[in-house]
Amino acid sequence: MKLVISSNRVAVGNKLRNYIESRLQQSFQRLDRWVQKVSVCLDDINGPRGGVCKQCRLVVTLNGAETVVVTETGSSVGASVSKAIRRAGFAMTKRVKSRQDRRVKKISHRHLPGIELATSPELSELDDAQWEKSP
Template sequence: MDINIQARGFSLTKALRDHAERRLRFALGWADDRLRRISVRLSDENGPRGGEDKRCRIRIAFAGAPSVVIEDTETDVYVAIDRAADRAGRSVARRLERQRNQHRRLLPTLASVESLTWAWR
């Protein structure tokens, strides 16, 4: 799993990078072979004014499918990472389940087309 982490408005410490990687590997490790790239952007929206302004934006690129983008804003950047990683895990599970269900719906259609081609022979 290729994880790219960047911060804007504050320095990205080793502890913060390790926390983000650990949370994403925990939430998305089960789907590692289906994910192409994960980009994490951490930012301080209000700067030194404070408030609920620490944003975590996670973009997950799939092989052959549109990307999923999850954002969360909190007062603490660690909480923003935790919540965004949890939501990312649920979103990826939903996306992959939809792909599986769509494939299952196509199989009976393909089987009926195949039986028609045999009937013409």
């Protein structure tokens, strides 16, 4: 997983970078094989005026060119990052699960007609007739 952190009017130090990396690894641990790239963009919306103005925009690029985009605003950078990563984790889990469900549905759908034919009464009657004619 490639990680890109950019900021606009927010100082990104080693402590914040390590916090973001550890939260991403915790949250995306099970989904790591589907994640190609994670872009984190931090912004201070109101600038020096203060207030609830720290924004985190998370863009997760999955294998197969799908993207999950989450934007979260909070009173601190850490809070907005944490909320965004949690929401992105839920969204990615949903996408990956739907992918798997579609794949399982396709596979099981191929095999269902064969199973239904083998247990259908028409086939068993034909089989009985064939067995009665054979010596």
